[in-house]
Amino acid sequence: MTKLTLTAPAKLNLFLHINGQRDDGYHELESLFTMLDFGDELTFELSDYDDIEISGDVQGIPKEDNLIYKAASALLPRRRVKKGVTVHLTKHLPMGGGVGGGSSDAATTLLALNTLWNCQLSLSELANIGLQLGADVPVFINGKTALAQGVGEQLSSFEQAHKWYLVVAPGVHVSTAKIFTDPALPRDTPKLKAPWSMTETRNDCEELVKKLYPEVEKTLTWLLKYAPSRMTGTGSCCFAAFDDEQTAQRVLQDMPSSWQGFVAKSASESITHKQLATWLNKEK
Numbered sequence: 001m002t003k004l005t006l007t008a009p010a011k012l013n014l015f016l017h018i019n020g021q022r023d024d025g026y027h028e029l030e031s032l033f034t035m036l037d038f039g040d041e042l043t044f045e046l047s048d049y050d051d052i053e054i055s056g057d058v059q060g061i062p063k064e065d066n067l068i069y070k071a072a073s074a075l076l077p078r079r080r081v082k083k084g085v086t087v088h089l090t091k092h093l094p095m096g097g098g099v100g101g102g103s104s105d106a107a108t109t110l111l112a113l114n115t116l117w118n119c120q121l122s123l124s125e126l127a128n129i130g131l132q133l134g135a136d137v138p139v140f141i142n143g144k145t146a147l148a149q150g151v152g153e154q155l156s157s158f159e160q161a162h163k164w165y166l167v168v169a170p171g172v173h174v175s176t177a178k179i180f181t182d183p184a185l186p187r188d189t190p191k192l193k194a195p196w197s198m199t200e201t202r203n204d205c206e207e208l209v210k211k212l213y214p215e216v217e218k219t220l221t222w223l224l225k226y227a228p229s230r231m232t233g234t235g236s237c238c239f240a241a242f243d244d245e246q247t248a249q250r251v252l253q254d255m256p257s258s259w260q261g262f263v264a265k266s267a268s269e270s271i272t273h274k275q276l277a278t279w280l281n282k283e284k
């Protein structure tokens with residue numbers, strides 16, 4: 001039976017600027033996305049039943065709302081192999097934490113089923129399908145450190161020194177839609193002009209989220225004692241950047257027990273793409 005296991009990595013927004021708002025309500029952004037070498041694990045197994053099944057850590061998400069199901073359903077009309085699929089999910093990423101777990105699961109599903117169902121779609125076709133599922137999905141299809149513009153779909157490659165990141169989930173859920181509809185969110189950051197440096201960047205959602213969720217403020221204040229730190233996306237996860245793994249792990253050991261955290265390295269290329277290439281080589 002054909003079986004494929006892939007990691008759906010976390011992302012960090014190393015900065016997030018909001019430049020304006022479109023007529024449809026979506027925000028124009030500039031954000032530097034980097035992939036981490038840590039994520040959820042998804043196993044795809046083709047089945048003789050002509051349907052999409054999801055098992056594993058899916059508690060709390062109705063099947064039809066699961067981004068894995070939505071991604072698989074979007075590819076159904078394009079499949080050239082008339083088989084169903086069972087997807088087993090092992091969730092390692094905090095949900096709604098700004099590390100993009102749901103979007104990454106969706107992108108990984110598109111990449112896996114494009115191969116297993118022999119859809120023969122290009123990465124840009126997959127990214128277009130992914131954009132209908134969430135603004136961050138194209139970043140994971142692209143799978144590289146990238147500067148995103150527009151609503152997150154215009155991507156340009158970006159070279160960034162790799163670091164070890166301690167990512168802390170403060171245990172509060174921040175709704176992306178709630179932050180983007182709050183009148184107090186700043187929406188007028190000027191677009192970056194080349195050449196720009198990381199020191200002139202920030203996360204425009206951070207002040208608002210800190211005010212609405214004091215636990216996020218507490219997390220950032222704690223992390224900043226050790227290293228340069230920021231919130232990712234619309235939160236609630238925050239990250240601190242370290243030059244070496246040992247220091248990041250030591251700080252993780254000191255972390256208050258009411259929070260959850262992990263240490264991971266940034267990667268130039270998404271782990272999903274590397275695993276898929278290895279699998280394809282073996283199948284040849």
Ligand SMILES: C[C@@](CO)(OP(=O)(O)O)[C@H](O)COP(=O)(O)OP(=O)(O)OC[C@H]1O[C@@H](n2ccc(N)nc2=O)[C@H](O)[C@@H]1O
Pocket residue numbers: 013016025026027028029031097098099100103133134135136137150151152176177180232233234235
């Ligand atoms: C802003 C980011 C940065 O990474 O936040 P995080 O979700 O990672 O925290 C993302 O682009 C979010 O992407 P994603 O979570 O896929 O967003 P979607 O599901 O498409 O949209 C969720 C809600 O956020 C708002 N939204 C999202 C993206 C955007 N550029 N402008 C918006 O105004 C929309 O109102 C929408 O109702």
Ligand SMILES: Nc1ncnc2c1ncn2[C@@H]1O[C@H](COP(=O)(O)OP(=O)(O)O)[C@@H](O)[C@H]1O
Pocket residue numbers: 061065066067068094095096097098099100101102103104105176233235
């Ligand atoms: N497979 C999935 N994994 C995580 N969240 C999912 C999934 N499918 C649907 N969702 C929904 O998407 C929301 C956002 O998920 P996630 O991508 O983890 O957040 P964020 O974009 O803040 O990082 C979750 O709160 C959840 O309701």
